[in-house]
Amino acid sequence: MATLKDINRRITAVKSTKQITKAMKMVAAAKLKRAQNRMIEMRPYADKMSAVLSSLAGSGEELHPLLVQRPRQTVEILVMTSDRGLCSAFNTNIMKATEKIIAEKKAENINVSLSVVGKKARDYFKRRNVEMRNAWIDLSGKLVYSDVQTIGKDLIDHYNEEAVDEVYVVYNKFVTVMNQKITVSKIMPMDPPEESEEADESSMSFIYEPSQQEILNELLPKNVEVQIFRALLESQASEEAARMTAMENATQAADEMISSLTLQYNKARQASITAELMDIVGGVEALKG
Amino acid sequence: MAEKLTLDIVTPYGHVFTEEVDEVIAAGNEGEFGVLPNHISYLTTLKVGMLTYKKGSESGHFFVNWGYAEVGPEKVTILADSAEKSDEIDVTRAQEAIKRAEERLKQAETIDEARATAALDRAIMRVQVSEQHHTR
Numbered sequence: 001m002a003t004l005k006d007i008n009r010r011i012t013a014v015k016s017t018k019q020i021t022k023a024m025k026m027v028a029a030a031k032l033k034r035a036q037n038r039m040i041e042m043r044p045y046a047d048k049m050s051a052v053l054s055s056l057a058g059s060g061e062e063l064h065p066l067l068v069q070r071p072r073q074t075v076e077i078l079v080m081t082s083d084r085g086l087c088s089a090f091n092t093n094i095m096k097a098t099e100k101i102i103a104e105k106k107a108e109n110i111n112v113s114l115s116v117v118g119k120k121a122r123d124y125f126k127r128r129n130v131e132m133r134n135a136w137i138d139l140s141g142k143l144v145y146s147d148v149q150t151i152g153k154d155l156i157d158h159y160n161e162e163a164v165d166e167v168y169v170v171y172n173k174f175v176t177v178m179n180q181k182i183t184v185s186k187i188m189p190m191d192p193p194e195e196s197e198e199a200d201e202s203s204m205s206f207i208y209e210p211s212q213q214e215i216l217n218e219l220l221p222k223n224v225e226v227q228i229f230r231a232l233l234e235s236q237a238s239e240e241a242a243r244m245t246a247m248e249n250a251t252q253a254a255d256e257m258i259s260s261l262t263l264q265y266n267k268a269r270q271a272s273i274t275a276e277l278m279d280i281v282g283g284v285e286a287l288k289g
Numbered sequence: 290m291a292e293k294l295t296l297d298i299v300t301p302y303g304h305v306f307t308e309e310v311d312e313v314i315a316a317g318n319e320g321e322f323g324v325l326p327n328h329i330s331y332l333t334t335l336k337v338g339m340l341t342y343k344k345g346s347e348s349g350h351f352f353v354n355w356g357y358a359e360v361g362p363e364k365v366t367i368l369a370d371s372a373e374k375s376d377e378i379d380v381t382r383a384q385e386a387i388k389r390a391e392e393r394l395k396q397a398e399t400i401d402e403a404r405a406t407a408a409l410d411r412a413i414m415r416v417q418v419s420e421q422h423h424t425r
Contacts, residue, residue: 044303
């Protein structure tokens with residue numbers, strides 16, 4: 001049986017673990033707030049961008065390589081994970097989803113080229129000897145637009161060289177704090193926008209300067225960047241939310257453990273007191289005799 | 290008939306400015322253009338430059354770093370990589386950037402000239418926009 005001292009030591013250990021998980025939870029909550037704000041700030045920009053693009057691109061097809069659907073031979077997958085762990089199934093789920101997509105594409109005889117964001121994905125695929133075209137790490141928390149431009153440029157160049165015919169991103173979409181949804185979205189080429197009468201009317205009356213073609217040349221790559229930026233921000237908010245939930249659970253588990261250990265400690269203490277009392281009573285009886 | 294324009298400046302970091310104004314002047318790729326209420330729908334790219342708005346006797350200036358403008362009869366929407374109001378520009382930083390870029394351009398063979406020139410343009414523009422604020 002565990003001695004009083006042993007139990008006491010375990011209680012202290014669990015208590016200090018609890019302190020750490022509690023602190024991590026609070027840090028994650030603060031970071032989540034920031035990530036969520038950035039996500040919200042980004043939205044009007046992204047929405048305006050797609051509104052303008054759909055009126056621009058809707059009026060003419062194949063004005064730009066990013067609008068042309070090529071036969072699929074090779075697809076690029078950009079996987080977004082975190083740099084750090086302790087966020088429950090956040091990264092594991094992404095990897096599983098990615099593996100599944102790769103398997104599906106292979107079954108269709110499509111080559112897959114892989115780019116990753118985050119140390120977790122890089123290490124995961126390195127261990128499995130999966131070749132990665134590119135890995136961007138250390139973007140968490142301090143993501144700036146120029147990072148996204150680097151990634152975007154790399155992917156667009158790769159696409160324009162016709163090395164890949166489609167580009168997908170796989171990321172955790174932020175739904176609520178408790179719920180993150182794995183999302184696969186195609187960022188290149190752009191799907192032709194749904195034609196609505198309203199869009200047609202507005203695109204008819206627009207004056208373009210310089211030409212529609214030139215504006216498209218600038219806007220389409222921009223749009224790709226914006227989509228990557230948006231996905232990255234969603235992914236970061238999801239990461240912090242997942243970490244917060246994981247740490248919340250860990251703190252609760254620690255609480256439960258502490259109370260069960262305390263109970264065990266008290267029982268053991270009582271047992272030893274009883275044993276001592278019995279000894280004394282026994283001794284007294286013996287002296288009387 | 291609309292008598293005012295809503296000027297809306299949006300960047301990836303959020304809304305920078307939303308207000309009703311009388312006139313907007315911006316640096317388009319094909320040259321500077323001015324917009325008054327009831328302008329025809331118009332879409333243009335912007336270069337690194339200054340955006341000025343007028344509201345009654347007031348006026349304000351922004352430094353705009355690449356973007357485009359969507360103009361409608363009652364609304365001007367600017368989507369830019371970044372936009373800074375003239376009194377928020379860090380002039381010392383911009384001046385340092387000018388020096389840096391000029392030095393880099395001197396050793397032109399070893400560097401990406403286009404990038405250095407772009408950085409120089411941006412920095413000079415920042416200083417100019419911020420001067421607008423101080424002379425006003």
